[in-house]
Amino acid sequence: MPKQSTARRLFAYALVYKYRISGALLILCCAVGAELGGPFIIKTIIDKHLSAETGDLGPVLGLLALYLGLLLVASIGNFTQSYLLQSTALQIIKNMRMDLMRHIQRIPLRYFDNTPIGQIVSRIANDTEAVRDLFMSFMATFVVSFVQLIGIYTALFILDMRLALFCLLLPPLFALIMYVHLKYSKGYIAVMRARLSDMNAMINESIAVMPIIQAFRREKVTLDEFEVMNEERYVNQIKQFRVFSLSSRNIVGTVGSLVTALVIWYFGRASLEDAILFGVFYAFIDYLGRIFHPIIGIFDQLTNAQRAFVSAEKVFAILDMEGTEVVDADRVARPEGVVKFDNVTFAYKTGEPVLKGISFEARRGETIALVGHTGSGKSSIMNLLLGFYEPDQGVITIDGADISAFSKQALRKHMGIVLQDPYLFAGDIKFNVSLYNKDISIERVKKALQDVGAASFIEQLPGGYDEQVVERGSTLSSGQRQLISFARALAFDPSILILDEATASIDSETEGLIQEALRVVSKGRTTLVIAHRLSTIREADQILVLHRGEIVERGNHETLMALGGRYFKMYQLQKGAETPLSVKT
Template sequence: MKPQPTTARRLLAYALVYKYRILGSLLVLCCAVGAELGGPFIIKTIIDKHLTPDTGNLAPVFTLLAIYIGLLLIAGVSNFTQSYTLQSTALQIIKNMRMDLMRHIQRIPLRYFDNTPIGQVVSRIANDTEAIRDLFMSFMATFIVSFIQLAGIFVALFILDARLASYVLVLPPLFAIIMYVHLKYSKKYIAVMRARLSDMNAMINESIVVMPIIQAFRREKVTLEEFGVLNEDRYVNQVKQFRVFSLSSRNIVGTIGSLVTAYVIWYFGNQSLLEASISFGVFYAFIDYLGRIFNPIIGIFDQLTNAQRAFVSAEKVFVILDLEGKEVEEADKVKRPEGIVKFDDVTFAYNDGDNVLKGINFEARKGETVALVGHTGSGKSSIINLLLGFYEPGSGSITVDGTDIRTISKQALRKHMGIVLQDPYLFAGDIKFNVSLYNKDISLEQVKKALSDVGASAFIEQLPNGYDEQVVERGSTLSSGQRQLISFARALAFDPSILILDEATASIDSETEGLIQQALKVVSEGRTTLIIAHRLSTIRDANQILVLHRGEIVERGNHDQLMALGGRYFKMYQLQKGEKASLPV
């Protein structure tokens, strides 16, 4: 694998997209700094040349004051312009980064999400990108501004008094050492803080999703204690980091600033005021510029924490962006397949060396219904995951119409597939949207027909807003059976060549199941249908039933053939009918 650029270089690459806007704002910034630094020189001139006792003409004074006010106005307008430009550029950069991250997440294989808590992924997109925004804002709006201001101040100091200005040159290296120590000791605390924030987000997400289980098993106190441990660890590290910041930022800068200012006053008082070798104007200007040195330094210190937090967050974001993904390709012009599905000696493992499928062979032809049955963990869902291209088989091949699906883009593969899951998921939006998913090729009439075919139109038309009824939080206001019917209609509205039902009737009542069975007889006509079922009564009419056990097909045939065989399927059917039977191990 090609080594990735450093985090700093990758952040710089995002900034360079807007290099002309940034350079333009920096030119405006230079105008602002120049206007600000010109003020003390004007006041110095007024003090030295126009405020002596023998001066009677004040016209030059008013002229200089007018110039001074003009410089202040220029500085104000320039500061606003550069600040607005840099801040808006920073927001644009983060918008692009967030879109890149979201776009890449769509390309990452599902295997990554199997091992990563959802809350952590959400934290990367929401929290970590916001922290990076602070970096661009603080770096461009504070660091660069501060360095330009410092450069201008030192130029002014050397113009006023080169000897004393040379003494002040010791300040930048001194503050650089202090910054290095600050960064060294605070980075580890910030890394822990960001990690704990990610863990807390993951736990909050999980707790909300499974809140009924937490309350049913009275785990509220235990969950709160687990969250408290994470929260306390983040608090402790946050306090330690703040302690480092307090000691090394305004505190030490202010102390050094006061000592340097006292030395300058002593220097001028001892050598200049008594000997009258340096004017009062120079004295005023030098003290004014010296006081301005410490504001940029303090600004840099104040932003160091944000910068470190942003770098830690950027590293986590780039870890996701570095994951190998596959491009989301267009599939608009994909020819509709016949739907002939064939598994040829397929072996698959989620973890190396632990095969969950072993030598799977079967073929489902157009218009046929193939049912997969077996106990939990026998490999039924794994077959569906492979067919949908969520995972790649370890060996063997899976073909659709004779074409290996590994040679087909995932979007083209799934374009003519419809799937209904055991736990139906409804999106936030109205009912008609949950069926069409904003597909322009699916009209409202087609949506209504699909809902009617699965028997859902009866209860939908009784809702206050009918097909415009809003679905909230995964459809929690609807019953499980109603949600399942809508998800059936969604699959049917897309008119798939291959229809996949993954335990689709497991969570509905017998009456609703009867409606779906009747609808399926109509919609499966001319389609290849694969059904995962625990309720064996729902697959009696299947053309082929595959009985899986420990990742292998141990029996195959239709219902009557398998019942006559008297094997594992027969035992499972007897158990569900309530008759005494025992399954072979």
């Protein structure tokens, strides 16, 4: 299916509210018509009812009342259309932002690996907001201007055909100026939006790693990097404003003054040759002046329109990415939890495999530990099991069923995961455990926290289980955050529990609590553990030793220690003082 243009896709969003938009534009046309009728009424008053031959003011007062009525109708019409258009524009952008947020949930994890968070935030927040101006301001301005120009030229032809024909040269002239304006300013606006996105990404990153920046005294370097982007955006914005200033009000005002002077000269010469009606002269000058207002209005909105189209292209670029549908997994049956990798090969980049022919089986109630140096492929195995990536070769099964046949939600329904870097959401502690899952009661939350040994310190907090946690849980220690993450995984009662270096940031005392809790909660479920601290996996049923993407050793702790291979050396190195000097060499 061919890719639709940005304009067509924006129109598709507007088409949902076609009746509201059409009604607003119809009201707008009526308001414009009421405004355009004013000069004709004043012309009639001047030419017929203020002459010296009549002293009857009745018709004059009637026309004045009609004029005031038209002004009132125009005022009500302008308010109504403005409210309808603005509320509709806000609804359209709300829908677009929700579509974008839904689609982000479907996009594969690879996109987030390679895209700064700040850029994604900019797409959802800033770029959708820029598109709003297209529906809210430009649409109304363009329609008003178009209707006004038709009405004005109709009136000009009624008043004086020859001069009206001359004035027909103005629209093509202004269209040429607009074309030049759009051609030069589009590039500047694209750079401005790109730098704004880059600045948002850098701000997000800087705030997240502020302790590192300050600890390594990188404040000045960070400011210098930000200043380069800020300066580039500023320079392009100045250039865009320069183009706008030269091609909008400035040139329109100059052309308008010249044309007005020509019209005055034309009527002045006609008054010498023959008597002219003063009302016609007034009306023509009035309508001529009105020509330039819609032109200026269109110029003023061109920048917003360009910004909206540039932003819309970025938004639709994300919406065009392939993704998997988020489906309901509430009725997915709980699996036994038998996990099997059969000759699995995987690469993040083509030609650079990080896993090579991985095969193992984890049965229900077993604990499988993955160990190896950094980059050996431990986390990649977990990422494949969770469905974040797809294997290039081989099959991964749960209870004998290929996981590629499951939806991502069904696959992860009965999985629990605890990461090395525990993440807590803004909210209270009980929310961070239950994540608003209606099936997890407060009693279940407390039980999970108690099982992992977190209840003791939580009950000492001022708010207890209702204690508010700021973003990322920065008010709690890393060990406390990790315990809450363990409780979160346990509260969901998974059949497959994944611990990705979950004890790496925990002190020895807390580690003892975790070890005791794991002995209880691992019963009846499959547990896969990634560990650098080999002391935490001594009781694992099977230990897989990975090296450069391959399993080089497997067995329990005693078997591997007796083997005297890579695991034995890793364990001895971690033991430190117990390692003989001859082994270290």
